[in-house]
Amino acid sequence: MKKKKKIQPNSLWALPSAGLLLLLTIAPLAMLLLFSFMNRNMFAGQPWPGWTMGNITRMMASGTFWDLLLRSLRTGLIVTVICIAAAYPAAWAMAKVVPEKRRGMCMILVILPFFTSQLLLIYAMMNLIQTGGLLMTALNAIGIPAKSFLYTNAATVLVLVYEYLPYMILCLYSSIEGIGDNLIHASLILGANKVRTFTHIVFPMSAPGLLSGILLVFVPVVGSFVEPGLVGGSNGMMVGSLINSQYKDNLNMGYGAVLSCVLLIVLCVIMAIISFATKKAQQSIGGDV
Amino acid sequence: MRKLFAMLLCLCFVLGLAGTAYAAEEEEPAADYSGHTLYVANWQAYNSDTTYCEQAFEDKFGCEVEHVYFNSYDELMTNLQTGGNATIDACVLSQNYTQYFHDQDLLMNVDPAEIPSYEGVAEVYKDVSPYAVDDEGNVFAFPWTSGVTSIGYNPEKIDREITTWKDLLDPEFAGHVCMFGDYGDGMIIAALMSDQDPSDPENLDLDKVRDVLNELKPQILSFWSSNDEQLIPYKSGESWIGNMWSGPYAQLLREGEPVKYVHPEEGTVGYLDYWCVVKGTDEYDLACEWINWIESYEQQYTMATGEGSEYTSPDGVPYPTYAPVNAQVLDELNEDQLAELGMNPMPTKICMLNYLTPEQKDAWMDVWSEFQASAG
Numbered sequence: 001m002k003k004k005k006k007i008q009p010n011s012l013w014a015l016p017s018a019g020l021l022l023l024l025t026i027a028p029l030a031m032l033l034l035f036s037f038m039n040r041n042m043f044a045g046q047p048w049p050g051w052t053m054g055n056i057t058r059m060m061a062s063g064t065f066w067d068l069l070l071r072s073l074r075t076g077l078i079v080t081v082i083c084i085a086a087a088y089p090a091a092w093a094m095a096k097v098v099p100e101k102r103r104g105m106c107m108i109l110v111i112l113p114f115f116t117s118q119l120l121l122i123y124a125m126m127n128l129i130q131t132g133g134l135l136m137t138a139l140n141a142i143g144i145p146a147k148s149f150l151y152t153n154a155a156t157v158l159v160l161v162y163e164y165l166p167y168m169i170l171c172l173y174s175s176i177e178g179i180g181d182n183l184i185h186a187s188l189i190l191g192a193n194k195v196r197t198f199t200h201i202v203f204p205m206s207a208p209g210l211l212s213g214i215l216l217v218f219v220p221v222v223g224s225f226v227e228p229g230l231v232g233g234s235n236g237m238m239v240g241s242l243i244n245s246q247y248k249d250n251l252n253m254g255y256g257a258v259l260s261c262v263l264l265i266v267l268c269v270i271m272a273i274i275s276f277a278t279k280k281a282q283q284s285i286g287g288d289v
Numbered sequence: 290m291r292k293l294f295a296m297l298l299c300l301c302f303v304l305g306l307a308g309t310a311y312a313a314e315e316e317e318p319a320a321d322y323s324g325h326t327l328y329v330a331n332w333q334a335y336n337s338d339t340t341y342c343e344q345a346f347e348d349k350f351g352c353e354v355e356h357v358y359f360n361s362y363d364e365l366m367t368n369l370q371t372g373g374n375a376t377i378d379a380c381v382l383s384q385n386y387t388q389y390f391h392d393q394d395l396l397m398n399v400d401p402a403e404i405p406s407y408e409g410v411a412e413v414y415k416d417v418s419p420y421a422v423d424d425e426g427n428v429f430a431f432p433w434t435s436g437v438t439s440i441g442y443n444p445e446k447i448d449r450e451i452t453t454w455k456d457l458l459d460p461e462f463a464g465h466v467c468m469f470g471d472y473g474d475g476m477i478i479a480a481l482m483s484d485q486d487p488s489d490p491e492n493l494d495l496d497k498v499r500d501v502l503n504e505l506k507p508q509i510l511s512f513w514s515s516n517d518e519q520l521i522p523y524k525s526g527e528s529w530i531g532n533m534w535s536g537p538y539a540q541l542l543r544e545g546e547p548v549k550y551v552h553p554e555e556g557t558v559g560y561l562d563y564w565c566v567v568k569g570t571d572e573y574d575l576a577c578e579w580i581n582w583i584e585s586y587e588q589q590y591t592m593a594t595g596e597g598s599e600y601t602s603p604d605g606v607p608y609p610t611y612a613p614v615n616a617q618v619l620d621e622l623n624e625d626q627l628a629e630l631g632m633n634p635m636p637t638k639i640c641m642l643n644y645l646t647p648e649q650k651d652a653w654m655d656v657w658s659e660f661q662a663s664a665g
Contacts, residue, residue, distance in 0.1 A: 040647060041370075064655070064662045071662075131525045151511045151527065229470075230518065234509035237661045249472060250654045251363040252647070 032264075035257035042253070055258040065259060068239040069266065075153070075238065076222035079160045083168040083217050084210070086161070091172035092202075096181070107173075110166050118163060122230055125159050126150060151233030159227045164220070168213040175209025176202065204282040211278055218274075219267055239263055320578070322352035327575045330365055330373075330380035330567075333358040334516050335536075336434070337381070337583065339608050341591050341598035346582050352575060360514055361471070362386040369395050374569040379576040384420045384561040385473070385642040387430040391423065397566040398427035403577045406584035407431060411616035414561065421563060430563035431580050434592065434611040437631050437639065438474055438558040441533030443523070445547045454482045454553045457530065463508050467522055467531035470512035472657035473642045474558050478532060479505070479660075481555045487640050490649045495656050502660040512661065516540070516609065523548075532558070535631035536609035542629055543595070543607045552636035559639035589615035594626055 039050040094106045128135045131148040139146035187197040225240030246256030331337050343354045359365040390396050401407045414432040421430035480487035483497040513519040516537050522528035541548040566576045591598045593613040612630045627633035
């Protein structure tokens, strides 16, 4: 006979946080799902406006939504890849090269942009890369003919990388710091070159941090709309902008909710695939380290 | 001698009394609202947050004024519908939204007698039904400023005369056109470019609008949603031409930037903005004081000319000016001041955005989103 599991008294401590999670995450998601079948809007004190499948059929038929979703995923992918490429050396340097007493200073430098508003960061970057801005003026002054790339896709990618790189560095740093120096020395002494040491020791052992970094960079970048709107120019619209406009400009919560749900599902599927692929790669390259 | 002295004494007494009465009439002490906070909703940097308006009001009434900024009236409506009316006391609304907000029971009827400055508003802006007055004659919106969104362009980049919205399609301007990202203004302009009447949304041929927007797309540099977003690329020389509010035009002119402003011959986009008291406010009296203040001759004069107030811009940059609705101020403006406000010459035809049904709104939004999302 199967024994009933007893609730440990200590687990009761988790109740408040579980309650918060339920209230702030599960309930809004459930409401989002419910609103997807709602005819336009519902406000406090007013009756339910009625059920409809119209939001879903409209979304399926909307070429605009799918085009924007692809554009956003592409931008998310580019930004994430650049962040990974830039963050690995930086995180490695912080964890393994910089003396321990200087790491705190490095950490402050990485998180310095968090001390100010994101909007200010965007405007600072705009000032830097616009025609007549600091960067363009400096380049022209030293004889390099440079044309501003503000209001292009490249500007969107640059600003998003600038904003989200610290998240990736911090995630990778926490993983890489945990890799024992002896392990790396052993690998090098036993004949593995640096590339092999990276692929068979560092990468598999830093994979959990990498996954967290991807989650913290890829997901918000795909849903971003402020940065592309400000610096992306005529092609600056992303799927987040379309969802935002349904709430902000059109007051059609039902349609906005269905677009949000689909975006959420697509992101969950992509993250599941990335997680699976990373674990597989981790196992096949480095074994169960 | 005694008689003369007595007469002089009497004269002094009478003059003194008259002077006191005059002073009392001239400077009636303002009500004290110390400890009160008034929450007003408006677009950012749209006059009411200037020092001569906000700070001067705070100094006069001893209260705090907090601005709640929004980026669209639908965003404001969402805010109010989802509980924002517990904090917001007064808000700005354009003519195509006042009736909608009133129908949603979000605005209060206000007796115009509580807003003495309302008397000074030019007759043409008063009693505008259904925008500001309901079927029973209740006033729920008080006119504040009007304006147009016409074409602003840089004459140093464009050396020919601009006369119509179709000039935006000139291949020479490809990649240098900046457009307001709002679907309402954008669709009106596209309707005018496709030789249609935007005031008749029921019979608007959206395919024709879509065709024009497809032609316009390669011309676009960026879409703006605030003064700053519009002015940054203009000043850096990246934006040459686009639809422009009259306020930023006046600002560019004052700052010595090269700019020309024309009302296109097929018609320009117009707006009339109001202040309203939000239903549920617990600062009704202060909200009425605010509207009375913002409609007063002094405020309207400074708003239209940038002059007449001891409160100046903290960074020294002159504030943008906006067209007043006060009759006396309108009479006093000279030709140059009217030109700065885009009122000299006056547009020959003004198209205002009418109230759209939800279905029409969806259809307009779809076309506009398709335009914004398409690759340039």
